[in-house]
Structure formats: C-alpha cells, structure tokens
Amino acid sequence: MVHAVIMAGGIGSRFWPLSRRANPKQFLNVFGEATLLQNTVARLHGVVDPGNCRVVTNERYVDQTRAQLPSVPPANVFGEPISRNTAPCIAYAAFALEALDPDATMVVLPADHVISDVRRFQQVLRVAIERAEENGALVTIGISPTHPATGYGYVQYDGPPELDFDNPTAYPVLAFAEKPDLATAERFLDSGDFLWNSGMFVWKARTIIDALEHFLPDTYEAFAPLQDAFGTPRESEAVLEAFQASRSISIDYGVMERADKVYVVPGSFGWSDVGDWKAVYDLSEKDRHGNAIRGQTILRGSGRCLVHSDDRLVVLVGMHDAIVVDTGDAVLVCHRENAQDVKQVVDYLYAHQLERFV
Amino acid sequence: MVHAVIMAGGIGSRFWPLSRRANPKQFLNVFGEATLLQNTVARLHGVVDPGNCRVVTNERYVDQTRAQLPSVPPANVFGEPISRNTAPCIAYAAFALEALDPDATMVVLPADHVISDVRRFQQVLRVAIERAEENGALVTIGISPTHPATGYGYVQYDGPPELDFDNPTAYPVLAFAEKPDLATAERFLDSGDFLWNSGMFVWKARTIIDALEHFLPDTYEAFAPLQDAFGTPRESEAVLEAFQASRSISIDYGVMERADKVYVVPGSFGWSDVGDWKAVYDLSEKDRHGNAIRGQTILRGSGRCLVHSDDRLVVLVGMHDAIVVDTGDAVLVCHRENAQDVKQVVDYLYAHQLERFV
Numbered sequence: 001m002v003h004a005v006i007m008a009g010g011i012g013s014r015f016w017p018l019s020r021r022a023n024p025k026q027f028l029n030v031f032g033e034a035t036l037l038q039n040t041v042a043r044l045h046g047v048v049d050p051g052n053c054r055v056v057t058n059e060r061y062v063d064q065t066r067a068q069l070p071s072v073p074p075a076n077v078f079g080e081p082i083s084r085n086t087a088p089c090i091a092y093a094a095f096a097l098e099a100l101d102p103d104a105t106m107v108v109l110p111a112d113h114v115i116s117d118v119r120r121f122q123q124v125l126r127v128a129i130e131r132a133e134e135n136g137a138l139v140t141i142g143i144s145p146t147h148p149a150t151g152y153g154y155v156q157y158d159g160p161p162e163l164d165f166d167n168p169t170a171y172p173v174l175a176f177a178e179k180p181d182l183a184t185a186e187r188f189l190d191s192g193d194f195l196w197n198s199g200m201f202v203w204k205a206r207t208i209i210d211a212l213e214h215f216l217p218d219t220y221e222a223f224a225p226l227q228d229a230f231g232t233p234r235e236s237e238a239v240l241e242a243f244q245a246s247r248s249i250s251i252d253y254g255v256m257e258r259a260d261k262v263y264v265v266p267g268s269f270g271w272s273d274v275g276d277w278k279a280v281y282d283l284s285e286k287d288r289h290g291n292a293i294r295g296q297t298i299l300r301g302s303g304r305c306l307v308h309s310d311d312r313l314v315v316l317v318g319m320h321d322a323i324v325v326d327t328g329d330a331v332l333v334c335h336r337e338n339a340q341d342v343k344q345v346v347d348y349l350y351a352h353q354l355e356r357f358v
Numbered sequence: 359m360v361h362a363v364i365m366a367g368g369i370g371s372r373f374w375p376l377s378r379r380a381n382p383k384q385f386l387n388v389f390g391e392a393t394l395l396q397n398t399v400a401r402l403h404g405v406v407d408p409g410n411c412r413v414v415t416n417e418r419y420v421d422q423t424r425a426q427l428p429s430v431p432p433a434n435v436f437g438e439p440i441s442r443n444t445a446p447c448i449a450y451a452a453f454a455l456e457a458l459d460p461d462a463t464m465v466v467l468p469a470d471h472v473i474s475d476v477r478r479f480q481q482v483l484r485v486a487i488e489r490a491e492e493n494g495a496l497v498t499i500g501i502s503p504t505h506p507a508t509g510y511g512y513v514q515y516d517g518p519p520e521l522d523f524d525n526p527t528a529y530p531v532l533a534f535a536e537k538p539d540l541a542t543a544e545r546f547l548d549s550g551d552f553l554w555n556s557g558m559f560v561w562k563a564r565t566i567i568d569a570l571e572h573f574l575p576d577t578y579e580a581f582a583p584l585q586d587a588f589g590t591p592r593e594s595e596a597v598l599e600a601f602q603a604s605r606s607i608s609i610d611y612g613v614m615e616r617a618d619k620v621y622v623v624p625g626s627f628g629w630s631d632v633g634d635w636k637a638v639y640d641l642s643e644k645d646r647h648g649n650a651i652r653g654q655t656i657l658r659g660s661g662r663c664l665v666h667s668d669d670r671l672v673v674l675v676g677m678h679d680a681i682v683v684d685t686g687d688a689v690l691v692c693h694r695e696n697a698q699d700v701k702q703v704v705d706y707l708y709a710h711q712l713e714r715f716v
Binding site for chain 2: 017300315322326334339349357
C-alpha cells in the first residue's frame with residue numbers, strides 16, 4: 001500500500017516575524033486559507049488517503065499538527081524528541097511503516113512546499129511510485145530548473161535533454177550536486193541534464209531500511225530496536241534513545257549520493273520551496289502595481305511590494321520592492337532582494353537575549 | 359512689558375501616525391526629552407518670562423497645553439473655539455494683552471519650530487523687539503535661506519546682500535511673496551535680497567490692533583467687543599461670537615503684505631519649521647550609516663533611514679532612505695522623498711471612514 005510521510009519539523013526562521021518557534025512556516029497560511037502543511041496533505045487526494053498519511057514533526061508541534069489535519073488520524077502524527085535532519089526522521093518513519101505494512105511504499109514529502117499544478121505533480125508521483133515498486137529503486141523527484149538557483153541541490157539524470165512533462169518518466173541518476181555557486185549553477189543549466197533536487201522521495205520502506213543498513217549503519221543501528229518497541233509502553237523511551245544515538249545527517253548526503261539504483265522523475269509543476277519572503281512575493285497574486293497585499297493596508301505611489309499585516313493598519317508611501325510584515329510585537333521592513341538575510345536577524349535575536357521575539 | 363504669544367493650534371497631519379487629532383505636532387518630542395511646545399517657551403528664557411507667555415491653542419488642547427507648561431500660569435492658555443488661521447488668533451491675543459498692559463509689546467511665535475542656535479535667535483529677537491518699540495513698526499523675523507525651498511513664503515528686504523548675523527539689524531520690507539514654484543524660488547535666492555518668512559512677528563499690541571482696524575476691519579469689529587468682556591462672566595461667549603464672526607485669514611495676507619512700516623530682522627540660527635518626517639530626519643542625530651533611530655530597532659544593511667518606534671521591535675533589512683514610524687495601531691513606511699505625501703494619507707483616512715486612525 002502507498003503511504004505518505006510528511007516531514008514537518010522545520011522552524012523556518014526566514015519567515016520571521018510571522019514564523020516563530022511557536023508557529024513555524026509549515027503552519028502558516030501565507031497565500032490563502034490553507035496552511036502549507038494542509039496543502040501538502042490535500043494535494044495527495046486520489047493518490048494517498050489522509051488515513052495513510054504520517055507526519056513527522058518536532059514533539060512540540062504534535063498538537064498543532066493534529067489540530068491542522070483533522071482528516072489524519074492523531075496516531076499518525078509522530079513527534080521527534082530531537083531534530084536530527086532528514087535521515088533519522090526517515091529511518092523512524094520507515095521502521096514504523098514496515099511494522100504496520102511489510103510491503104509499504106513510502107512517499108516522502110516536505111511539509112512546506114508550494115505546487116501550483118497538482119495534476120502534473122500527481123502524474124509525476126504515480127510514475128515515481130510505479131518505479132519504486134518495480135525493483136527496489138530509490139526514486140527522487142526532480143524539478144526542471146527555470147533559472148540558475150544557488151539555493152537548491154541538483155540532480156544529474158541519464159536521459160534526453162528535451163523532456164515531455166505530460167508523460168513523465170523515471171531516469172537513472174548520474175550524480176547529486178550540493179548547492180552550487182552561481183557559475184556552477186549556470187554550467188548545470190547549460191549542460192541541460194541537471195534538475196533541482198526537490199527533497200521529495202519515493203521508495204519501499206524495506207528498500208530504504210536496507211539502504212540505511214548499508215550506507216548509514218549507525219543510523220540503522222540506532223533505529224532498528226524500535227521494531228520491537230512500537231505499540232509497547234516503552235515506545236516513546238525507545239524513540240528518544242534512537243534520536244539521541246543518531247547524528248544529524250541528511251538522507252541525500254547519507255544515502256542517495258552513495259546508493260545504486262537511484263532514479264529521478266523530472267517534473268515541471270510550478271514548484272517552490274518558498275524559502276523566504278521574496279518567494280512568497282513571487283508566488284502571490286498581485287494588483288496592477290505589482291503589490292501583494294494581506295491585511296489592512298493603504299499604499300500610495302508604491303509598487304512591487306509585499307505587505308502582510310495581522311491586524312494593524314500598514315501605510316506605504318512612495319515605496320518600491322519592499323517587504324513589510326507586521327505582527328503583534330514586531331514589524332519587519334526588508335528590501336525584496338535582501339529577504340534571505342532575515343534568517344540572520346533571528347540569529348541576532350538569539351544572540352542578544354531577545355528570544356521573546358523568536 | 360514684553361509678552362510672548364505662542365500659536366499652538368495646529369494638528370500637523372504630516373506627522374501621522376505619531377501626530378493625531380488627540381496629540382498634534384507641537385506636543386510631540388520627536389527629537390529628545392522636551393516637546394516642540396516646551397522648547398518654544400524654554401528658548402525665550404532671559405527675554406520673556408514664562409509668566410508673560412500666552413499660548414493660544416484649540417479649546418480641545420487647553421488641558422494638554424497647561425500640563426506640558428507648568429511654568430506658564432494656567433490662565434495664560436487661551437482656547438480658540440474654532441480654528442480660523444493666524445489673523446483672528448492674533449487679534450484675540452492682542453486685545454487680551456492690551457486689556458492687561460496698554461503698553462504691551464507682543465512677540466508672536468509658532469509652537470512647532472526648531473531652532474538650534476538659541477543665542478543667535480535671542481539676539482535677533484532683541485533687535486526685533488527694540489525696533490517694534492521704537493516707532494510702531496510691524497516687525498517680522500526672516501531666515502537667511504539655505505536652499506530654494508518651495509514650502510515657505512519669502513520676504514524681500516531693503517538692505518545689503520551680505521548680512522552680518524552676529525550683529526542683527528532691522529531692514530525695511532520691500533515685498534512679501536507667497537510660496538513660490540522652484541524656478542521662482544531659485545530666482546529669489548539668486549537675487550540675494552529674499553529671506554524665508556518664519557511666521558515670527560514682533561509689534562506693540564496697540565500697533566497690530568490699529569493695523570487690523572485699517573486692513574482687516576471685519577476681524578477688528580469681530581474682536582473689539584472682547585475689550586469689555588475680558589474678566590466678566592460672558593467672556594467665553596464673547597470669544598465664541600468673535601471667532602464665529604471671523605473669516606479664516608492669515609496675518610501675512612491680511613495685514614503684513616498691505617501695511618507700511620514693516621521691517622524684517624534677518625537671522626541665521628538653525629531654524630526649521632519641521633514640516634514633515636524628512637525634516638525630522640534632517641534635524642536628527644545620525645549614526646555612521648546615516649540612520650536616525652528612536653525605540654527598539656535592529657538595522658541590517660540599511661542606511662539613511664529614520665526609525666521611530668513607540669514600543670514594538672522594528673527591524674530593517676537592506677533598506678535605504680526609508681522612514682518607518684511605528685505606533686500602537688498603525689505603522690508608516692515612507693520613502694524619505696515622499697514625506698510630504700503623508701498629509702494625503704490622513705485625508706484618505708478621513709474620506710474612508712478610518713477616522714479612528716487620525
């Protein structure tokens with residue numbers, strides 16, 4: 001059976017002051033009614049039932065996750081006692097799924113992405129599931145790059161340079177590449193056989209467990225004892241011990257870059273990882289002056305601005321390319337091209353005894 | 359005896375969102391500990407006693423004015439029942455002073471100006487007082503212009519093009535000019551004999567009453583009955599009737615532009631009428647990045663900004679030449695060169711049932 005594992009443990013500090021420790025990115029509705037997490041479940045409709053969705057999040061967000069996803073059984077929301085990047089998170093979920101369903105196929109999805117063309121996304125996902133179920137492959141979903149982004153990892157595939165996105169196909173992966181500098185990113189785009197690494201994966205639970213045993217034996221050893229603990233009174237203690245015994249490592253670096261039989265299904269479905277406020281601006285509906293507005297605002301002689309106000313009046317006069325985010329106790333005014341630096345503001349708040357704003 | 363009449367009736371909507379109907383410009387401490395009104399009284403120290411200062415303000419600000427000026431006797435704060443520009447305000451004060459002191463000399467000062475060189479200002483004021491007491495002259499204080507401003511009226515004087523500001527002198531006025539366009543303002547500066555009209559005047563109470571009778575007989579007629587009403591139970595009713603009977607007209611247009619024996623004392627004492635937030639920026643102390651900061655703020659990669667926060671955290675990232683003013687219920691983000699347009703925001707608030715923000 002096909003199960004989804006949604007990774008929802010991030011804190012998304014680049015969305016400060018809206019994202020806080022108490023309310024990270026995946027729980028925000030920066031575009032409309034639904035949150036990024038809710039949309040992640042909703043867009044699986046017809047491929048994976050909500051009853052077969054699991055969400056792995058930090059312990060402190062378990063209640064909030066359950067509240068946002070009434071269609072997902074509460075027991076399907078797992079809390080990580082410690083955040084340790086994607087490999088331990090995936091190991092935890094894989095052992096849990098395999099204990100329930102030894103033939104489980106596992107779709108792994110980050111909880112904080114935006115996808116505008118759900119139909120095409122589902123086509124890609126079905127091809128990836130088919131490939132993963134065929135012969136124990138590790139399958140990743142690649143995004144046809146639209147520009148030489150330096151914020152994403154890349155995947156090189158063995159296939160034709162011209163892709164037919166209406167008929168998605170799985171291709172063997174030649175190489176993974178970490179986030180490149182601009183010159184390297186431009187070379188990747190010129191070469192025509194590189195895709196963005198979306199962080200979405202499909203495999204059998206058994207396949208990834210075997211791969212962990214082979215490529216990340218310490219992670220495997222840490223989580224293997226869970227097999228006998230699930231459903232027993234000592235489950236939560238065993239989970240804590242497993243995470244404590246794990247080092248922080250990504251599944252890309254720990255497994256995908258080293259494994260054989262790795263495939264990628266390239267897609268083009270309006271994907272974004274919404275990494276900062278600039279991405280929110282790019283993805284938002286705008287008025288004829290290019291302004292994306294949320295909340296009570298007055299704009300005069302202003303253009304290409306993003307304004308997000310929780311409940312106060314925000315007035316812009318003669319401003320261009322600005323991001324203004326107003327919340328109860330703090331307001332951010334940021335040039336659109338500096339949206340990445342917001343993360344450093346959060347670091348600054350931590351370093352200067354201003355945690356109450358984080 | 360020399361008396362001061364401080365005109366404090368304005369609402370200063372260009373300082374929104376800090377200035378409100380309930381808290382206009384003259385009551386704000388945009389630069390430091392003291393408010394503009396308090397500084398207006400303080401800088402008369404040694405020339406006019408606080409006990410000889412009168413303040414004319416709108417009725418609704420009488421209590422606030424008295425609270426801000428504990429050294430001024432409460433009875434010296436006059437409330438205007440209706441705002442009718444400067445001529446009725448001055449007529450009211452002149453009749454009131456003359457009733458107390460038939461030989462009164464009257465220094466008329468707006469409550470919302472900034473003057474950095476108080477010593478030089480007092481020198482100018484003393485010369486103006488001397489001239490006004492000599493032979494019934496109407497004396498205005500002119501400011502040596504530093505740039506072709508279009509926001510001020512101008513005064514043309516009959517004197518040498520090079521002035522000695524350490525030895526101020528009264529010169530006959532040749533002409534008054536309304537706020538010019540830029541080309542005209544540049545011509546004024548080139549001609550070398552134009553000064554900015556500061557709106558500060560000195561005259562005997564008797565002199566201005568005679569001038570009102572001659573040049574603005576309707577204003578004179580409206581206020582003359584007050585002479586018999588001061589100190590009687592019907593004083594406040596008489597004041598209301600006088601203002602109701604008056605049209606709105608400035609003393610410049612109504613009297614100064616038409617009178618003979620008008621003199622100007624040119625000065626250069628770091629004067630500004632602080633017309634908008636840009637002026638506040640220009641007059642504020644700045645850090646090495648050119649930022650003028652008030653309240654809890656974090657600035658990263660930002661320069662030449664003015665930030666004023668009452669009590670929330672304001673963070674600027676990658677911003678330049680911006681004005682950010684944060685108050686309890688509203689925040690303004692304005693390009694520094696558009697500071698004049700803030701007034702239009704207030705007009706908009708009135709026009710769109712948003713008076714609660716005014």
